[in-house]
Amino acid sequence: MASLTPISQSQSLFNKNQFKLPPILGSDFFPKKFSFSFLRMNSGVPTNAAAVAGVVSATTAEKAKKRYPGEAKGFVEEMRFVAMKLHTRDQAKEGEKEVKEPQEGPVAKWEPTVDGYLKFLVDSKLVYDTLEGIVEKAPFPFYAEFRNTGLERSERLAKDLEWFKEQGYAIPEPSAPGVTYAEYLKELSEKDPQAFICHFYNIYFAHSAGGRMIGKKVAEMILDKKELEFYKWDGELPQLLQNVREKLNKVAESWTREEKNHCLEETEKSFKHSGEILRLILS
Numbered sequence: 001m002a003s004l005t006p007i008s009q010s011q012s013l014f015n016k017n018q019f020k021l022p023p024i025l026g027s028d029f030f031p032k033k034f035s036f037s038f039l040r041m042n043s044g045v046p047t048n049a050a051a052v053a054g055v056v057s058a059t060t061a062e063k064a065k066k067r068y069p070g071e072a073k074g075f076v077e078e079m080r081f082v083a084m085k086l087h088t089r090d091q092a093k094e095g096e097k098e099v100k101e102p103q104e105g106p107v108a109k110w111e112p113t114v115d116g117y118l119k120f121l122v123d124s125k126l127v128y129d130t131l132e133g134i135v136e137k138a139p140f141p142f143y144a145e146f147r148n149t150g151l152e153r154s155e156r157l158a159k160d161l162e163w164f165k166e167q168g169y170a171i172p173e174p175s176a177p178g179v180t181y182a183e184y185l186k187e188l189s190e191k192d193p194q195a196f197i198c199h200f201y202n203i204y205f206a207h208s209a210g211g212r213m214i215g216k217k218v219a220e221m222i223l224d225k226k227e228l229e230f231y232k233w234d235g236e237l238p239q240l241l242q243n244v245r246e247k248l249n250k251v252a253e254s255w256t257r258e259e260k261n262h263c264l265e266e267t268e269k270s271f272k273h274s275g276e277i278l279r280l281i282l283s
Helices: 007-016 032-042 049-066 075-085 114-137 141-146 154-166 176-191 193-222 237-252 257-265 267-282
Strands: none
Touching (some): 075 257, 075 267, 114 193, 141 193, 141 237, 176 193, 193 237, 193 257
């Protein structure tokens, strides 16, 4: 086995020989962090395990930061980034999901029915009733921050269903997708607040964006372009969304990185449940 020269001696020899890099292997050849450490050694500045550990730690921290797109803008931006990835390319330019279900294809190619749309509205109302009831009860105190945000949809949906009833349509009972989702939200809200907030965000914010577009297209196809109350808000919608965005960011400031990641991981389940309700429009 080759002998190991003590660090102090090797440092001395290094300085005495005034070792220099050949031109072809100048500092630009090496990664910046490597070049920086190497030059410190060459200039005679002592290095130690703590300094090396510091460089490794900084590098690790830098890589960790890169894992959470949008983090610098607040946690809502992290949630938005993850949600966009779960859209198809037709739904969002950042989308990565392949079209597998009819409701994931272009809305222009849908074949909605009034009966199916009524099922969608009824199940949606059950979900919003549940969300708004949870926020009002606030099993976790910070839920109260999201009362009376202006995004609430339950009363609006009640007006729409009354209008359909006046037109002679029978209002169905909630179906399995809505009932299942409502029960899941109740369960999460009592034991898993981070996961619940993921659903809260995705339900309200998705409806304000893609949901509005879908509502407009469906109305053109089967409702003679009637604009339902479901797609109307009191006040300026961008400002209402911004107010809620700020509240969500504030709440998430007290969460650990693990809790934030847990919230993000719940996004796929949110899309799954919402997608099953959306599919009712085509039934």
